[in-house]
Amino acid sequence: MAQRTPQERRLLDKAAQYLPGGNLGNLAFSDDLSFLVREGRGSHVWDVSGNEYVDWIMGSGPMLLGHAHPAVTEAVIKAVEQGSTFFATNEKAVLLAEELVKAVPCAEQVRFTTSGTDACFQAMRAARAYRGREKILKFEGGYHGTSDYAQMSVTPSAREEFPRSEANNAGIPQAIQDLMLIAPFNDLETTTAIIEAHHDELAGVIVEPLQRVLAPQPGFLKGLQEVTSLYGIALIFDEVVTSFRLAYGGAQEFYDVVPDMCSVGKIMGGGYPLAALLGAEEFMSVYDQSAVDTDSFVSQVGTLNGNPVACAAGLASLAELRKEGAYDRLREVGGRLRQALVDICNQHDVPVQMCGEDAIFDIFFIDRRVLNYRDTLLADSGMMARFNTGLLERGILKGGQKYYPSIVHTDEDLDKTIQAFEEVIPGLKN
Numbered sequence: 001m002a003q004r005t006p007q008e009r010r011l012l013d014k015a016a017q018y019l020p021g022g023n024l025g026n027l028a029f030s031d032d033l034s035f036l037v038r039e040g041r042g043s044h045v046w047d048v049s050g051n052e053y054v055d056w057i058m059g060s061g062p063m064l065l066g067h068a069h070p071a072v073t074e075a076v077i078k079a080v081e082q083g084s085t086f087f088a089t090n091e092k093a094v095l096l097a098e099e100l101v102k103a104v105p106c107a108e109q110v111r112f113t114t115s116g117t118d119a120c121f122q123a124m125r126a127a128r129a130y131r132g133r134e135k136i137l138k139f140e141g142g143y144h145g146t147s148d149y150a151q152m153s154v155t156p157s158a159r160e161e162f163p164r165s166e167a168n169n170a171g172i173p174q175a176i177q178d179l180m181l182i183a184p185f186n187d188l189e190t191t192t193a194i195i196e197a198h199h200d201e202l203a204g205v206i207v208e209p210l211q212r213v214l215a216p217q218p219g220f221l222k223g224l225q226e227v228t229s230l231y232g233i234a235l236i237f238d239e240v241v242t243s244f245r246l247a248y249g250g251a252q253e254f255y256d257v258v259p260d261m262c263s264v265g266k267i268m269g270g271g272y273p274l275a276a277l278l279g280a281e282e283f284m285s286v287y288d289q290s291a292v293d294t295d296s297f298v299s300q301v302g303t304l305n306g307n308p309v310a311c312a313a314g315l316a317s318l319a320e321l322r323k324e325g326a327y328d329r330l331r332e333v334g335g336r337l338r339q340a341l342v343d344i345c346n347q348h349d350v351p352v353q354m355c356g357e358d359a360i361f362d363i364f365f366i367d368r369r370v371l372n373y374r375d376t377l378l379a380d381s382g383m384m385a386r387f388n389t390g391l392l393e394r395g396i397l398k399g400g401q402k403y404y405p406s407i408v409h410t411d412e413d414l415d416k417t418i419q420a421f422e423e424v425i426p427g428l429k430n
């Protein structure tokens, strides 16, 4: 168990006093495991007491190049010296928009936001504006940020009949519930039936092409593309996590299905507050101020949208990712870790299902296939909590739900993590 210095204890007390729940609303540990991050470099982070962790959270995805990557840091310092924000369109945002369009198959134009939440929210609004219809279909268990619309049926408690939605938390107007239709991920038949029944009121379908850690079944994304295109419904891929991770061109390149629009974030901002909505020009034209007097115009103003410092970080990050071998190393790191997890569970008769892809994955403790949110509920969540705690106690940091490999995790990091698996897994069934 990591030791805490008096200084970190004092800071933890202040966190408890000044932050609701003592945290930022993101990752939270029980009191005895709580710590405050002081710094990160490469694939490691240190807490205020100086304890070192191998980091498999990596900022919840953005830090594919590792913490404080020298090229990104240098680009940021240069950009900061040229001024932090202008509101007027800036040079770096234009250059990053050009790179995003080159990289992402569905992209012809770009609207920057400062969070993935906002990019997904804008995608849904743009779909409504373009189609002149009000409803959006999302998938049960899918996460698209914290807007009222996105917060429908993310982790529903009850088993509503599809397509009824359930608000995930308090403070969401009842009316929103009627505007969101819910379908089961990886179930093309049920989803198609819902779309067919509601096509004249559906503006868009939003989907994480790899939902949380659940990979799409062969034909699922292609089928969605066909049925949405048949009824003139916008298909939106939420690629906040998958863009520049599954491949340079994201899930749409990796799975070879191109949506009408997509949200991107995390990696493309290099660890700074940046995200974007990308899409075909016909959809993105709803943002064009020259159409201000039309019924389809969408105003999208944001003080920090396309912030030049964040765009500089994004440009530097993408330049690194275009280097030969970047994605090979990412997949090698993830592939080794996945194989070790499954092998060690099998050796100890611990029921396990590996989900996801080498670039993003996790296991479920269950002996049957996990294809959608309802399947995940059948897995042993207590075992998972004990597993993650056991890893943390051994200096291995991961979130509740995902491993985020990076291109800077070393073979020593892998060895240390696999050693922790060897120590924790045998005791999990007790």
Ligand SMILES: Cc1ncc(COP(=O)(O)O)c(C=O)c1O
Residues within 6 Å of the ligand: 060, 114, 115, 116, 117, 118, 120, 143, 144, 145, 146, 208, 238, 239, 240, 241, 265, 266, 275
């Ligand atoms: C798939 C997906 N969409 C949207 C978001 C929201 O992005 P942000 O946290 O930048 O608002 C996230 C965040 O983790 C995400 O995983």
